[in-house]
Amino acid sequence: MSSPGREVAGAGTGHGAAFDRLFARGRDAILAGTHHRDSPPVDGGRWGLSVVLPPDRACTARLAALTAEALAIAGPDHWPTGAPEAVHVTVRAIEAHRSSVPDGDPLVRRCASAVRRAAAACRPVRLELRGVTLTPSGVMACAHPVDSAADRFAARLGTELGADARFEADFSRDIWYATLLHFTGPLRDPATLVEWAADRRATDLGVSVAATADLLRFRFNGRQPVRVPLASAAFGTGAARRR
Template structure:
């Protein structure tokens, strides 16, 4: 697992050096923002992240909150505007996800630490058990067994996070934004129980991003996953 402090330091340096990148509204076939497998936290912890995100000075950028906040498990495909209910890939994704979470308990994840990076601002998601790692491995195997090759092509995510902001235009206030992140660098939002995995589609609203749930799989089992010591 990547060191979050090191990641934050690299992100600060990149923005202060004028190396920010930015997203554009999705178009058919784009390699960003395609359908993905994700977890969305719920409850007061989401309210706390949403309230903080609303205080960032980021005009013209995509500031996320509420049900848009998510932890990505895997990006699955290039962007498609229309993904019908009977789409074969959608069905394969859903079946693979259900297989991946079968028998597993909710994942406990501490959401803490605000960090800038080249493309925006995020909150670190620090697993308290092995559930996320187990689902990631199982999901990759379940996709492969169905002949499905996801867009990440075997890349293993070594940093979990929830995005608060995606830059949607050239960044004009990098120093101020980095200062805001520094102020909230040690913010601890608490521990979330991720009870549901989803296949989701991202939609541009004109001012930001909306998340549409396509398939759902519940983590309602009782174990087989080793807890990590709470620190």
């Protein structure tokens, strides 16, 4: 959620070039000790209401294992946002962080309806998770759309949100990823973390099939931000459930 937004990049090799640029920036920041340090969400900051794609069960397990490896090198105080209770692929952020979102919130109602309409018009999203990259703020798993479904859903969601899409109206998301680790302070072994990530630039993490799109907010649980689902909509059927 707090990692860099999607850069302008085309399919296939374009995505790879964008991840290469992120890796170079992340490597340099990590080795220089100038990497970003995250802190718990505050009202008006990051980690606000968002629409995300949840990885499927098998990919969730693989990402959790990779996250544990990275955390063991970086040090235990960083946020393991690739853990099952936190991992996600952001499609669009809706607003800045609010520590309290009341039941019946008008924005949540409107956005849940928009997610249902957008999902009903689109087929399930398949993302090939291949390799990890560094960024100045953490470690992420790189995702590559298998077909046009991911980009079509993102575009349709923006249309269905209408005026509620204003938060990212001028922000382009053109790569897909799941952040595994957010840095919160000094790194225990920067050089080894860079080497670990470099060795896994092409690791096959499988294809994740998102059968639903989720509207959620984030709550800091004392350890890290975790997902708080508000609504979930199935692709291609229009079926949705409130949770």
